[in-house]
Structures are given as C-alpha cells and as structure tokens.
Amino acid sequence: EPEVTQTPSHQVTQMGQEVILRCVPISNHLYFYWYRQILGQKVEFLVSFYNNEISEKSEIFDDQFSVERPDGSNFTLKIRSTKLEDSAMYFCASSEWGQGAETQYFGPGTRLLVL
C-alpha cells in the first residue's frame, strides 16, 4: 500500500541553524500539507500546498518557514533559523484531491530537537 515517507526520522540542530525536512507524498496525490506536534500538545496545521503554491498557512508559518516541491516526488519544509520552540514532531501529509473532501494520509514524522 502506498505510504507517505519522511526523512530524517530524527534531527538534532543548534538554535539558529537551518533545517530541511523532507517528505515523499503518495505518488498520485496532488495536495500536500505540513503539521507539527509539540510534545504533549495538539497536532497543529502549518501549511497546505497545491499546484506549486501555498493554499493556506497558519499563524505559526512565519517568514522563517518555507515549503518547496523541488521535483516531481519530494516536498520539503525549510526552517531558516531554528528556535528552541521549533522543537516538535513534524508530519507531512498528502491527499489525492483537495477541496476539503479527501482523506489525508500522514507520514511517520520527523522529530526535530533544537538545542
């Protein structure tokens, strides 16, 4: 069964460093998402992406964050200058269709620790 994959599974970085989290969505999916979950808190929406454009972003998704689909298979989340409060589990998700009507399939997550 097709799955969303994410790399790396764990990343430790120093505050102020740039990190890139990578995701490979399910191959025929057109809509892509990033969420994050700070330890012990709710899963929070960061951004949705379709047709090489951001569809919606949350208040969390400030100028330090960016997303890109550099090729036909990868979807990346970049954090330019990490802060301690960026420490969280980051989940990528994808859906075949959008319009709010489709199941979103999540990857296993990347656990980011900022020291």
Add this chain to the structure above:
Amino acid sequence: KQEVTQIPAALSVPEGENLVLNCSFTDSAIYNLQWFRQDPGKGLTSLLLIQSSQREQTSGRLNASLDKSSGRSTLYIAASQPGDSATYLCAVIISNTGKLIFGQGTTLQVKP
C-alpha cells in the same frame, strides 16, 4: 474560531468491551471529519472519514457517527482488543484548503 474537544482524555477498559470515544467541535460549518489513530512516537493512521453530508461510516469493528448540527462525533469500537491501545484523534476540515483542526485525543488502554 473552531475548537475541537475530545472526552475523555484517557480511558482504560478490559479486553472485549465495547466503547465510545467522543469528539465535539464548536463550529458546525465543516467540510468533513476524520478520525486517526496515533501510536506512541509514531505518525497518524487514518481510520475513518465522514463527509459533512454523511451520518456515519463503518470500517470493521469501528463505527463513526457525525451530528453536524450539534457539533458532535463519536467513534464506537466494538469488542476491543489490546492491539487497539493507542491515542485516537478527531480532526475537522473547515475550509477547501484541507486544513485539519485536531482535538487533544483520547488515550485508550485495553487490558488483556
């Protein structure tokens, strides 16, 4: 602002028991509602999706209902098994961009 609440926060039951997990949301203008399972330190596994026009969905031992007007959904698990132990998350989509708003989850423990 849409808020999603799940009650109870934790639940412990003996194996074989039928159980109900509750989810409530403050704004009834949703596109759909999705139930997920999350195992410790793992990703989210989609269990069921209920469109806003639907009343319920079933998959195996799972049945999810939706009452949009009252802002409630329930996840019914029949004949619970130790393998059902996990955190169950409810999430609503409130726009056509697919943004999911999550509840805090209910952590279920099924004892053998």
